[in-house]
Amino acid sequence: MPHGLPADAQALENGLIEIARRAGAAIMEIYKTEFEVRSKDDASPVTEADEAAEAIILPGLRALTPDVKIVSEESVAAGNVPDVSAETDFFWLVDPLDGTKEFIKRNGEFTVNIALIAQGVPVMGVVYAPAIEKLYFGGPDGARLIENDLEPKITDISVRDIPDAGVVVVGSRSHGDPEAMKAFLGDLKVQEMRPAGSSLKLCLVAQGEADLYPRLGRTMEWDIGAGHAVLAAAGGVVENLDGSPFVYGKDGFANPFFIARSPSVPVTYQD
Missing domain, CATH: 3.40.190.80 (D-Maltodextrin-Binding Protein; domain 2)
Structure with missing residues (x-):
């Protein structure tokens, strides 16, 4: 594994999934309440759920990989912009609550997004949709869908050939x-x-x-x-x-x- 990452890829995967699940749990606690919606400088919406999830993800990633930079949406919006290079750097790329508009509409189609970028290329990532209990993971050993939080069902996934119907x-x-x-x-x-x-x-x-x-x-x-x-x-x-x-x-x-x-x-x- 690259410098600054655990040598055990399985430990990295497990840690990443745990962080995403904890962030998703925090989001769901707020999802059940009458939360406030604010506007950022670019007019996009933000809620306390975005911030609560980021407050879990960033310390979790720092504990997992202390030497790896983190680029996260809400931190960048607050002016904390790490200097990263597509040519040389390894860094985490985080959207603590992707689909804030879907969160506000309460349709369940929002996710926690965490990706590891290696010299411009995403080499590992987790997408967790807590409201519908689906977690997608992709890494060097392929892609998986984990459904149902309490009794997980794990399925290997892959793209398909185009159906005859189009x-x-x-x-x-x-x-x-x-x-x-x-x-x-x-x-x-x-x-x-x-x-x-x-x-x-x-x-x-x-x-x-x-x-x-x-x-x-x-x-x-x-x-x-x-x-x-x-x-x-x-x-x-x-x-x-x-x-x-x-x-x-x-x-x-x-x-x-x-x-x-x-x-x-x-x-x-x-x-």
Whole structure:
């Protein structure tokens, strides 16, 4: 393992899953209450659940990997911006509550996202949806779905080949441009358009319930790093619209538009 990480990959995985579960439990305690919704400087919503989850995740990661930098959404919003490089650094990428709008709507489609980035590439990640008791993990040994918190059911997951009926395209439940999506899909045979919240969209492709997720709108690295790790471990691909590799550690952490897909989905790259 890289310098600063435990030599035992299983211990790292177990520690990461435990941290995500503890953060999810804190989120669910607040989910049951009449919580306050505030606006950040970029007009995006934030709740005490975002902050409570981050207050668990950051100390947990520091105890697990004391020498590894952490880039976390709420800390960055507060001005704590670690200096990381896509070319050289290993760092944790954290969204303590991805899908805050879904949390506010109380539809269950929100997640805890934690990814380990190694020189621009997500090599391990956990996406935990506490309200629906689904935890996705991706790492060097593949991708898994763990369902039911009290009596866990563990399933290995992987992307699928396109069904004869056509692709299932997943898109944002709270964001998106239907006309841009229609233009992007062109003549591709589409079986179903399926909305989903948070990084669950990437996980649906990873587990073979969907085939394609074109993101033609704004995202930040912490929104998708963990889901990207799960999808890559499941045999999937995340790439820029021109087909170039998607990297992390960019200036400002803002993402370009991207495509997440099963390799069996044909795409026409844009210049």
